[in-house]
Amino acid sequence: MAIRNIISRPSFRSMPKSSSIAISFPEFPSSNSRAFSETPASRHRALVSLSALFQRYGFPPTEFTDFLKKNEFLLNSSPSEIEKSFKILLSVKPSQEFLVSIVSGCPRVLQLDFLEKWKLGVKQLGMYNITSAAIRNVLEISRKFALSPDDVYRRVKCLKGLGCSEETITKVLEAVPMAVMWKEDEIRATVDFLMGIGIQRREIDRVFGLFPGVLAFGVENRLTPLVDEFEDLGFSLSEIRREVLRDPKVLGLENGELSQCLEMLRSLKCRVVIKENIFRDGEFRAGYKVKLRIDCLRKHGLTYRDAFTVLWKEPRVILYEIEGIEKKIEFLVHKMKFDVQCLVEVPEYLGVNFDKQIVPRFNVIQYLRANDGLGDEVGLRNLVKLSRLRFYNMYVKPYPECEKIYGRFAGDVSVRSRHPVGMWKLFKPQQHPQSVEDVKNIKSYMKSLP
Incomplete structure (x- = not known):
């Protein structure tokens, strides 16, 4: 099921109105607009009038020139028509921020003929708490594909009929606006698939609300092969249903991802307690955490292979929050x-405590680098892998002013011994009082010795 992304132009930044800012107007090469058939003086008056209108409704004048150059069709509309469009948009959502955002992202919605159809269109959807982002997406899609309010209403009605709340439908329109283009059978096919793995009808709203993107996946080419993979890994439908309800985003896994994650987990060589904590909630949840x-690591610049290497070398990262x-x-x-590539060589950095070890060191x-007290440059490996006592002896103890910076060994704080105080008492032989008879026996025994 193909999804077409809507590419929005950069939004105008909010700026205070100022009448003292000089506005320059570009020379447009085309001559198909009405403004170019007029005299230069009348054209200039029209441009000044448009600029004043946009500025009055919150648009920054410094960006109006570029905006008009990219949207020459506005020159074919009179200021009165554009102002009527502004008022219709503000009646839909009385917010200047909403107006600037939608006009910046999709200037074509300013066409008066199109907006006339939407005077009551949003209210006809029967959604009274719909967000600005959802309204913007609906208007952009409707303008781009010539949809009427009735077309959008049929999709909203379909979702309501499937048990989706108004809040969930709003999230769908925010995350997957192309849903207003899909046929009802396609939406129902996704619902039937979820019910086929054990999701109840009353639970559909929760799944769509937490992960509206599932509506964008094809059932035959994406969701069904994914569940087949889960079953091939040994998970039952009841386990799959439990994990989907816990976090519906597991349905966003690519085919083969969970298999690779579990294969890596099963090959881990780490302390038993770490491995037990990783698998504490079951293999499925452990693989999804990976x-x-x-x-997360790929988002910050690591390759897929390097990210796996970091987790395999430092499995404690799997236990930490994103x-x-x-x-x-x-x-x-x-x-x-x-x-960021240093993490591949020193993955231990992600496994140590941030506030107690990374920041103080x-x-x-x-401090030493700024005061020329550092001889050789300290790399990430030495910064992380040195023991606490060795780091203290090398970089803190010779410089008293670093005691307070380091904190851990500052002042009267002493280094904790390996064993708790008093542990030696557990290994001391038990003492028993000696009686007079015991003394006689010991003396007689000693006399008998040659």
Whole structure:
């Protein structure tokens, strides 16, 4: 099921109105607009009038020249017609931000004939809490493919008939606006597929609400092969249903992804306690966690293969939240000025504590570097892999001013011994009081010795 992406032009930035800003108008090469049949003076007055109109409705004058150059068709409309279009859009959603956003992204919606049909169109959809993003998508799709409000209403009615709430339908229109173009049979086919793996009709709303993108996947060429892969890996339909309800985004897995993730997990060589924690919620959930962290690492510049290498070398990353991983990568790249590829060589960086180890050590090295107290440059490997005591002895202890920066061994804080205080008592032999008879027996025994 093909999805056509809507490419929006950059939105205007909000700027205060100012009448003192000089506006220059470009020389357009074409001559098919009404403005070019007029005298230069009348054309200039028309351009000034349009500029004043757009500025009055919140558009920054500094960007009006480029905007008009890219949308010459506006010169064929009078300022009064454009103002009527503005008022219709504001009646749909009384927000200046909404008006600027939709006109910037899809200027063609300003055509008065098109907007006349939508005076009551949004209200006819029966959705009273619809968001600006959803309205914008509906209007852009409708303008691009010449859809009427009735066409959109039929799709909304279909979703409502399947049990979807208004909030869920809004999320669908935000994430998958092309849904207003699909046939009802295509939407129902997705619902039938979900019910075929055990999802109840009352649970469809939850699945679409948490992952509206599932409506964009074809049943025959995407969803059915995916479930077949899950079953081939040994998961039953009840397990698949449980995982889909827990997080419907598992249906966004590419065919073969979960198999690769589980193959990597089964080959891990790490401490037993780490492996047990990874598989604590079952193999399916463990494999999906790997997929999410692979996506996170790839988003920051690692290749698919390198991302797998990092997780295989440092499996503790699988146990950490995505937000924590991204925080460490942002600090590595923007603060520490290391390339993200360093993670392939030193994946341990993602496995250590950020606040207790990474930040204090980096602060010490930064201080020494700024004060010429650092001899050789410290690489990421030494910064991360040195033991706490060795790092302290090398970079903190010789410089008293670094004690407070490092913090861990500062002041009266002592290094914790390997065993708790008093452990030696457990290994000391038990003492028993000696009686007079015991003493006599010991003396007689000693006398008997040669």
